Amino acid sequence: NWFRTDENGKFIWPGFGENLRVLDWIIDRVEGKGEAVELPVGYVPAALDTEALNLSEEKLQDLLSIDPEHWLEEELPNIRQFYAQFGDRLPAALLEELDALEARLKEAAGK
Numbered sequence: 001n002w003f004r005t006d007e008n009g010k011f012i013w014p015g016f017g018e019n020l021r022v023l024d025w026i027i028d029r030v031e032g033k034g035e036a037v038e039l040p041v042g043y044v045p046a047a048l049d050t051e052a053l054n055l056s057e058e059k060l061q062d063l064l065s066i067d068p069e070h071w072l073e074e075e076l077p078n079i080r081q082f083y084a085q086f087g088d089r090l091p092a093a094l095l096e097e098l099d100a101l102e103a104r105l106k107e108a109a110g111k
Contacts, residue, residue: 004063012059021049039066040104068109076102 004012025045028034035046044064079098083090 006059012055012063014053014055018053024049037064040068040101040108041066041071068105071105072102072109072111076105 006012022045025034025048029036029043036043037046048060048064050060076098083094083098
């Protein structure tokens with residue numbers, strides 16, 4: 001999601017220099033302080049420190065959300081294609097998790 005672009009093709013997240021804000025959230029999570037929202041793809045911050053960033057609440061919510069349909073149509077096929085190059089060497093657990101992800105995404109999409 002950090003590489004999402006807006007309607008003008010510009011990256012929404014201000015850049016790698018601001019990733020410390022995400023790392024702060026991760027550290028808070030480890031320490032039992034950071035709040036998260038569970039999505040089909042995992043946990044995302046319930047809030048991030050965006051002080052002094054030119055980032056609207058709407059843009060932040062875009063970054064912290066997913067589109068299950070997009071994931072089903074674009075991301076999952078790309079991951080499966082990537083995994084295919086490993087053939088029998090790919091750990092079965094990775095395919096199992098990918099299948100579980102697909103199930104979660106279908107449920108979120110109402111399929």
